[in-house]
Amino acid sequence: MNILEIENLDVTFTTETGDVPAVREASLYVRPGETLALVGESGSGKSTVALAALGLLSGNARATGRVEIGGVDVVGANEADLSRLRGRTASMVFQEPATALDPLTRIGAQIAEVIRNHRPLSAKEAASEAVTLLRRVGIPDPEQRASAFPFQLSGGQRQRVVIAMAIANSPGLLIADEPTTALDVTVQAEILDLLRALAADSGTGVLLVTHNMGVVADFADRVAVMLQGEIVETGPVEEVLLRPSHEYTRRLLSAVPRLTVAEPGDVPAAAPEVPTDAAVVELRDISVHFGRGRRTVRALQDVSLTVAPGETVGLVGESGSGKSTAARVALGLVPPTSGSVALFGTDLGRARGRARRALLAGVGVVLQDPVASLDARMSVGECVAEPLRVHRRGMPAAERRARVAEVLERVRLPRELAGRGPRELSGGQRQRVSLARALVLEPRLLVADEPTSALDVSVQQTVLEVITELQDELGFACLFVSHDLAVVQQFAQRVVVMHAGQIEEQGPTETTLLHPGTDYTRRLIAAVPVPDPVLQRRRRAERRAALAVGGTGATA
Amino acid sequence: MSAALRTTTPPTEAVAGHRLPLRRFARNRLAVAGLAVVVLFLLFCFVGPLLHSTDQTHTDLTQVNLAPNGSHWLGTDAVGHDELGRLMYGGKVSLLVGLAAGILATVIGTLWGAIAGYAGGWIDAVMMRVVDAGIAIPALFILLVVSAITTPDTLGLIVILGLVSWLVPSRLIRAETLTLKNRDYVLTLRAIGGTHGRAIARHILPNSVSTIVVAATFQVADAILLVAYVSYLGLGVQPPSTDWGGMLSAGLTAAYSGRWWLIVPPGLAIILVVCAFNAIGDGLRDAFDIKGRG
Numbered sequence: 001m002n003i004l005e006i007e008n009l010d011v012t013f014t015t016e017t018g019d020v021p022a023v024r025e026a027s028l029y030v031r032p033g034e035t036l037a038l039v040g041e042s043g044s045g046k047s048t049v050a051l052a053a054l055g056l057l058s059g060n061a062r063a064t065g066r067v068e069i070g071g072v073d074v075v076g077a078n079e080a081d082l083s084r085l086r087g088r089t090a091s092m093v094f095q096e097p098a099t100a101l102d103p104l105t106r107i108g109a110q111i112a113e114v115i116r117n118h119r120p121l122s123a124k125e126a127a128s129e130a131v132t133l134l135r136r137v138g139i140p141d142p143e144q145r146a147s148a149f150p151f152q153l154s155g156g157q158r159q160r161v162v163i164a165m166a167i168a169n170s171p172g173l174l175i176a177d178e179p180t181t182a183l184d185v186t187v188q189a190e191i192l193d194l195l196r197a198l199a200a201d202s203g204t205g206v207l208l209v210t211h212n213m214g215v216v217a218d219f220a221d222r223v224a225v226m227l228q229g230e231i232v233e234t235g236p237v238e239e240v241l242l243r244p245s246h247e248y249t250r251r252l253l254s255a256v257p258r259l260t261v262a263e264p265g266d267v268p269a270a271a272p273e274v275p276t277d278a279a280v281v282e283l284r285d286i287s288v289h290f291g292r293g294r295r296t297v298r299a300l301q302d303v304s305l306t307v308a309p310g311e312t313v314g315l316v317g318e319s320g321s322g323k324s325t326a327a328r329v330a331l332g333l334v335p336p337t338s339g340s341v342a343l344f345g346t347d348l349g350r351a352r353g354r355a356r357r358a359l360l361a362g363v364g365v366v367l368q369d370p371v372a373s374l375d376a377r378m379s380v381g382e383c384v385a386e387p388l389r390v391h392r393r394g395m396p397a398a399e400r401r402a403r404v405a406e407v408l409e410r411v412r413l414p415r416e417l418a419g420r421g422p423r424e425l426s427g428g429q430r431q432r433v434s435l436a437r438a439l440v441l442e443p444r445l446l447v448a449d450e451p452t453s454a455l456d457v458s459v460q461q462t463v464l465e466v467i468t469e470l471q472d473e474l475g476f477a478c479l480f481v482s483h484d485l486a487v488v489q490q491f492a493q494r495v496v497v498m499h500a501g502q503i504e505e506q507g508p509t510e511t512t513l514l515h516p517g518t519d520y521t522r523r524l525i526a527a528v529p530v531p532d533p534v535l536q537r538r539r540r541a542e543r544r545a546a547l548a549v550g551g552t553g554a555t556a
Numbered sequence: 557m558s559a560a561l562r563t564t565t566p567p568t569e570a571v572a573g574h575r576l577p578l579r580r581f582a583r584n585r586l587a588v589a590g591l592a593v594v595v596l597f598l599l600f601c602f603v604g605p606l607l608h609s610t611d612q613t614h615t616d617l618t619q620v621n622l623a624p625n626g627s628h629w630l631g632t633d634a635v636g637h638d639e640l641g642r643l644m645y646g647g648k649v650s651l652l653v654g655l656a657a658g659i660l661a662t663v664i665g666t667l668w669g670a671i672a673g674y675a676g677g678w679i680d681a682v683m684m685r686v687v688d689a690g691i692a693i694p695a696l697f698i699l700l701v702v703s704a705i706t707t708p709d710t711l712g713l714i715v716i717l718g719l720v721s722w723l724v725p726s727r728l729i730r731a732e733t734l735t736l737k738n739r740d741y742v743l744t745l746r747a748i749g750g751t752h753g754r755a756i757a758r759h760i761l762p763n764s765v766s767t768i769v770v771a772a773t774f775q776v777a778d779a780i781l782l783v784a785y786v787s788y789l790g791l792g793v794q795p796p797s798t799d800w801g802g803m804l805s806a807g808l809t810a811a812y813s814g815r816w817w818l819i820v821p822p823g824l825a826i827i828l829v830v831c832a833f834n835a836i837g838d839g840l841r842d843a844f845d846i847k848g849r850g
Contacts, residue, residue: 363748373740373744
């Protein structure tokens with residue numbers, strides 16, 4: 001019997017502006033011990049299906065259709081029945097481990113609470129079982145760690161605790177909504193290993209909601225693809241990822257940036273050529289410390305890097321590696337504790353007032369968050385015109401409008417958009433408006449800090465295409481900060497790998513990412529899941545072998 | 557391919573955009589009633605005298621202490637002024653001082669809070685300690701001392717009230733600024749060499765406008781109350797000019813002799829207007845609040 005069965009599920013949200021259908025006629029099932037991946041882009045309704053499966057939809061949602069977990073109906077069930085079901089027959093792992101745990105309760109107690117909610121155990125028995133669970137999910141020193149508060153754990157460890165809570169009562173069904181999206185790739189690989197092992201051991205069925213095709217290839221047995229609230233394709237993972245039948249799946253997969261990996265026997269390419277031109281931006285021995293005394297955080301230590309004219313340099317690393325701080329130092333937003341920044345050959349730290357502003361006129365900036373990047377109180381045209389108002393104060397209004405229209409068209413947006421508000425645009429359109437603003441002064445350097453991380457893959461592809469195209473045309477250099485190795489590989493000529501505030505290694509993209517020189521980079525690349533189940537299975541085996549040999553199986 | 561795929565990310569938030577707060581406000585009955593009360597009182601005080609003209613400067617000893625009747629709907633006071641006309645005349649001062657002082661307090665508080673929050677570091681620390689010190693001394697006390705020394709006219713009263721009540725709005729705006737100054741659009745502006753003044757004037761203040769407007773309505777209500785206090789204690793605007801607080805004070809002696817028409821109308825007017833402004837403030841706060849409505 002299937003542990004989860006959904007048939008003709010419809011979900012509609014009632015909002016202030018009318019009814020919004022979120023899911024239409026969705027049908028799927030999960031067998032015990034099997035993982036079904038529900039994939040789709042943002043707004044496709046995949047999370048809504050997951051929430052509906054546990055009866056967790058918000059009050060303004062209306063669900064119809066049939067949802068059964070282990071033969072028990074969910075749609076018509078009352079809250080008391082659902083409470084018995086949740087955490088017992090089926091449980092859920094959410095995206096953000098930081099908010100899934102109660103910050104003021106020790107983790108052992110939180111797990112024990114889940115156990116005692118459903119089973120008649122004494123407090124002591126539950127506590128000892130919590131320790132067993134912590135050991136099972138790979139938390140080192142579980143006896144001591146059980147009395148830790150969530151903030152004392154890393155993000156990966158927190159997610160392990162969340163998983164421990166989810167499997168506390170050996171549920172038949174585990175629903176994981178983007179369980180690794182908030183985590184770094186190396187941690188993601190460990191969490192996926194853990195989930196896979198747990199599912200295999202106990203025969204738990206898993207409904208995995210994700211947008212990441214690499215994760216799907218790594219973990220799923222079957223795949224269901226959602227588009228605008230409907231499931232458009234279902235099938236075994238090899239079938240769907242390698243031989244997709246639906247037009248949308250094909251487009252989606254072609255938009256996923258793929259990390260090219262070295263085939264066994266490949267030889268490193270020729271020696272890297274060092275850029276010899278005068279640098280557009282040069283960071284020399286930069287250190288940045290935040291705070292004082294014992295609390296000092298060394299965000300950057302002796303970081304040196306250069307970007308040559310017209311060149312794209314990818315700055316990669318995991319969260320906390322200092323890559324964004326390095327970009328902000330280059331922009332003069334974060335003053336370095338020691339070291340110097342030269343922008344277009346002039347020391348940025350010494351430039352003051354008008355000279356400094358003139359230097360910064362040669363820089364364009366695109367930041368990560370498409371919502372926060374544009375001031376919602378301004379029109380798109382005003383947003384794009386802002387650098388002109390700062391640096392070309394004498395420019396007549398008509399000329400300014402013409403320039404804004406021109407640059408909007410450059411980023412493939414209709415010029416009519418100038419009169420609209422940022423709220424009316426999609427995420428990809430907003431990032432292109434940000435790009436237009438960055439390019440309106442024709443800068444010599446574009447600093448892009450995770451410009452596409454918040455976007456769906458298809459939209460990401462368009463934005464990257466626009467940047468590449470304009471770079472060919474206008475010849476600006478680009479410092480491209482990203483955590484996504486596949487994107488950087490596609491986009492950058494040189495790559496700088498950062499780790500814990502220091503530069504691990506740097507060199508031409510082909511050689512560095514195919515034949516890394518340091519262990520850290522090798523591990524980083526090995527942890528990236530590729531959207532090809534066959535290749536990914538081989539890579540996983542290799543990564544595990546490498547970890548076993550290196551003895552670096554330490555948990556995140 | 558971009559055109560084909562763009563269908564997957566419809567700009568769902570395109571709905572009616574900024575019109576939403578207005579509709580929310582219109583749906584809040586108490587707030588709409590508050591707005592109506594304020595508008596009616598403004599008409600009453602500023603247009604009313606044109607329809608019901610009375611002499612509020614000369615005493616008329618033939619007409620003292622009359623109960624409400626056909627020619628004096630709310631009776632007359634101890635020196636023969638028509639009470640209905642006096643309510644309009646006093647209301648002009650109360651509303652004018654209240655609105656002007658409330659707005660002045662909000663303007664000072666907004667600038668102070670925005671600059672402190674944006675500058676950060678020791679400038680912020682010094683500016684906010686000034687605010688803390690100010691809040692530690694009751695505004696009413698400062699107000700009484702100053703008005704006892706100077707016997708202010710209407711303009712003087714506005715300035716004094718404004719200067720004692722900007723502290724709370726400055727804290728609100730500072731808190732707002734702290735979150736706004738790290739928004740990506742402010743960082744972007746700074747990264748390309750935009751000035752601090754531009755960041756405050758073009759980004760931080762426009763985005764704090766909801767906080768500012770809500771703070772302003774509450775400030776107006778407070779200011780009207782404060783004027784009433786001061787005048788009630790005889791330290792506000794001086795005769796023959798008056799305001800609702802002053803009328804209450806003048807009528808107090810009459811309260812024990814059953815001349816209710818000297819007490820109830822001004823008292824009721826104060827309560828109604830202050831409640832109305834508070835209701836408007838609540839309505840505006842809810843209307844601007846996006847988070848509260850998922």
